[in-house]
Amino acid sequence: MINITLVCAAGMSTSMLMSKMQQSAKQQGIEAKIIAMSEAKFETYEEATDVLLIGPQISYMEDEIRSKYEPKGMKVAVIDMIDYGSMNGEKVLKDALNLLN
Amino acid sequence: MSTIDAKALSQKITPTVNKIQKSKVVNGISNGLMGAMPVTLLGAFSALLLNLPIAPYKEFITNVGIANALQVIIQFSTNFLAVIFAVAIAGGYAKQHKEDGVFAGLLTLVCFFIVTPMNVTEEGVKLIPFQWLGGTGIFTAIIVSLVATRIYIYLKQKGVTIKMPESVPPVVASSFSSLIPGFAAVIFFTIVSSVFAATSFGTIHQFVYTFLQIPLQGVGGNIVSIVILWTFAQLLWFFGIHGTLVIYSVVLPIFTAMDAAQMAAYAAGEALPNITGRAFVSTYTMSGSAIGFALLMLFVAKSKQYKTLGKLSAVPALFGISEPLVFGTPLVFNFKFFVPFVFMNGVNLIIAYTLTAIGIIPRVAGFTPVSGTPIILSGLMEGSWKIAALQVVLVALSTIVWYPFFKKADNEAYQIEQSAENNQE
Known part of the structure; x- marks a missing residue:
């Protein structure tokens, strides 16, 4: 299980990316918990x-x-x-997983 | 070439922006205000429900007693915001120093009421008037919460505390360790209270309101400053920085106090005191005033590039989420769209201000906008269909202004796509 957390100002736009990443993870059968929140809340x-x-x-x-x-x-x-702008969940997920390798 | 210059410039801006954002005071205030958001909204929605302009409905809620109940809620939310913010900001500020927010909040509550005037009636009944507990008391609330919390934390972290023998359980020891720092803050504000009682102001509230809150609202709330600040915010967005967030970290206290006064007047059915404020700016600058651009991409684009971007960014933009637009197009470091992207906010604000000032459009009711509220609905929530209508007009205007910039970029992209296809064949 991999935990990925996205943070931005209010957690609004990252939550859009979050759902794209979750879809992508599901399609690829990757077990990941992906959530988005504001930077302040992450503290x-x-x-x-x-x-x-x-x-x-x-x-x-x-x-x-x-x-x-x-x-x-x-x-x-x-x-x-x-x-980020193109909400490319697959690519962001791939980059995130690469960080762990 | 210009892109490289922009990036270098951006790196120069970043540390300054970061410094403002990292300030414990700024963060304490904005986290506190954000934490108090549910209460602010509670008051806002109650005022909306109370003032829906439908006669039979109004009669019904008055007869059934709902109107009365809503007024009670408003009294202890909108008209009580200074108290609520005092506690919330103390908590937010204490957390910045990694200290217990609950105790800081309680201590601030005590200090705030120490400096707030109390009346005694002829029968000996003690009363606290609501005069300073709402919008007018917000600046004092901010000051008291920051100072009381700072005194408490400073002394506690310096170790000016009652030391308990080791045999005392840690829970007990820790409550004693807050004792002297807490006393110090309370004594400080008792002195402040008596000092102001001896002056012609009578209370620190009157002093802060006259010499700080009113002038700052004049400086920060006037249309010239707002246009400059929100153009600057767009400039920061151009460099890829969340400009709105940065500007708010400076003007949030001023705007919050203005909106609070606005909401209280709206709930009471009185004349609204302000034209501007946070609600005003959010209502008329949704998504960096670039919604027109998103619509153009969605409906008019010839090139695949812009059509795809339109599909991606138009719906979020209508909900006030501009990131796909800003980073997807991208508008960041993109000189093709520099002019409309940076200056449309200012244009919208000036138009909205002028129409409001001459009375064509009613003043906004001052409701703190919830991020993600779609355009038109956010306008209706400010109390009038005319405000929503102006939002639509401004989107139309933004479409017209963006059109030449969009058309040029779209044609270029289309030609590149065509020649790429021709080469493949």
């Missing part, structure tokens, strides 16, 4: 996260988020702008 999110993906619109928070969560063993990355 108090207690469940496991293996890969933390940041929406490009808050990429200016990348350093801060990295220094906070990488020591906890999470893989952190900013989602590619074009993949």
Whole structure:
């Protein structure tokens, strides 16, 4: 089971990408728990996260988020702008899984 | 070439933006205000239900007693926002310092009421007037919550606490450790309260309201600042930064206080005090005023590229979610669309402001918009079909303004696609 968490400003647009990624994971038979939330909410999110993906619109928070969560063993990355805009769930999921390998 | 310049510039902006966003005070306030959102909405929906402009309905809810019940809810939500924000912001700010939010909230509640005037009637009944508990008290609430929480946390983290012997259970020891820092905050505000009682202001509320809240609302709430700020927000979006979020981290307290006053007046059926505010800006700048562009791509595009983008981005854009549009097109670093993308917000705001000021369009009711509320519905919720109609007109205008930019880009993409197909054959 892989836990992927997406964060952005309000968790609205990442939730669209989230459902695309869930579809893609289901099609490929990958067992993954993918959820989206706001960056503020993630601070108090207690469940496991293996890969933390940041929406490009808050990429200016990348350093801060990295220094906070990488020591906890999470893989952190900013989602590619074009993949994000085109809601390419398959590609984002693939990139996320590659981070773990 | 220009793309590279833009990226370099973006890297210069990023640290500053990050600094504003990282501030514990800013984050404490905005997290607190966000946390209090359900209460704000409760008041907003009650006011909407109370004021639906349908005569038989109004008569019905008055006779059955629903109107009265709604008024009670409004009294303890909309007209009680200063108290609610004080507790919520104290909690949000304490969490930024990794301290217990509940105790900070309680402490702030005590300090807030210490500086709030209390009346005693001739029969000796003690009363707290609602005067400062709603919109007018919001700035004092913010100040009290930040200062009280800061005093408490500072002393606690410095170790100015009552040390218990080791045999005392940790739970008991920790409640004692909050004692001195808590006392210090309470004593501080008792002094503040007596100092202001000795001045002609009488209370810190009156002072803050006159010298801080009113001037700041004048500076932050006037149309010139708003146009500049929201154009700047679009400029940040152009660099791929969530500009709206950044601007709100600065103006949120001002806008929240303005909308609170607006909602209270709306619920009471009084004249609305403000033209602008958060509700105003959100109502008239949905999706960066680029909805017209999304519609053009969906219905008019010849090229596959823009047609696909239209299918992807139009529906979210109508719900105020602009990310697919911004990052999919992309509008980020894309000089082809720089002019409409950056300046349409300002145009919309000026038009909406002018029409409201001369009275053609009613003032917005000040309801905090829930993200994801679709256009037209978000306008109707501001109290009038005319507001929703203006939203539609502005979308039409945005379609016209975006058209030449869109057409040029679409033609280019179409030609590239055609020649690519020809080459394959």
